[in-house]
Amino acid sequence: MNTSSNTYTVVYASVMVVIVAFLLAFTSTVLKPKSDKNEEIDKKKQILASLNIRDIQNENIEAKYAEVVLSDMIIDTLGNVKAEKGGFDVKKKDINPENLPVYMCKVDGVDKIVVPVVGKGLWGGIWGYVAVDTDKMGTVYGAYFSHESETAGLGAIIAEYEGFQKQFAGKTIYNESGDAIALSVLKAGKKVDGVGVNNRCDAITGATLTSNGVNDMLHDSLKKYMKFLKNNAK
């Protein structure tokens, strides 16, 4: 058979593509439930990490999450609760001022509110979870950050180095008068109006753009939750 004729080439390519498409669709359908489950566990792990519950075995995550997180609500920027359940199923890209997931938690008998934050790093998306105490100042209880594709060894430190995340604990998210978000990631020595000692965390050397990204992410995202957090402060 003449394998270099045009007809043969076109038919060969078409048949091959159909076979491969079928094969990939089949594999994807078979494995989808399993990988969705993994993603869900990973998300729960990240939420727990923001509550300073780290180093937990994968098989214990579901149980711990159920014990700590009381409800996953959906709210809007005005602080109205739109749904009591279903916040967990909101994807990162679907978070908007009308559709804000928030997690009401209880750690060792004390109420915490976990707020997801999303933003842009240097190369791709960054996100995280900030756990806040229910006090007037909005004290941060813990934080977790991760990223899609920040530079390994530099920007990637926001996810890999626990020291970066742990420095957020004890800081406050509001400025002194309590009317604006002031929690910031800044280079040591850099002064910004309205950002007090209690609001600032150290940026990462060599990863200025990622650090700025985290800073903007905190301001943008926390601003949307400010009303809700204020309403729930005791």
Add this chain to the structure above:
Amino acid sequence: MGKLFSKENQEVFSNPLNLNNPVVVQVLGICSALAVTSQLKPAIVMGLSVTVITAFSNLIISLLRKTIPNRIRIIVQLVVVAALVTIVSMILKAYVYDVSVMLSVYVGLIITNCILMGRLEAFAMQNGPWESFLDGIGNGIGYAIILVVVGFVRELLGAGSILGFKVLPQAVYDAGYMNNGMMTMPAMALILLGCVIWAHRAYNDEKK
């Protein structure tokens, strides 16, 4: 059976492990070798994935080699490799999620790994399925060995652990030893790889 493991076939398999190693002799597949070796576990998984993919893409292309239209042969090879890589990446996501996050884009980049295209073009298009399969496994393992060596040294010196288990006792740290942060960077992987190539060349020259 005798024919299946004839002397030529043994050489097809063992050559890429040492004398014609894809990484240290042909210097192919360096990008991923540098990127995924900061710890041993992703290095092993990456090595295994590449071995499976080279073996089966070699086998499939070799089976199809007489039917493939010459003008679109590279496209056919790419489609086969891309399909296999996508399947492997879906399997990793379903069964070893942590590792698939660690390997992130590099599994997808196996598609453009020069070792694969090189073996398909240079070997599978001219040889039978069994030889091609052996050649694929040999090249994959040759790649994996180097990854494991580099990953072992980097994790040991960079984090003081092997496969995530601490191996250096606390007493060593108390005596003033510190983990080498440089080891976790890709730059150090290049230097280590250079050392491996040096040792490999020196050893093989001596034998000649």
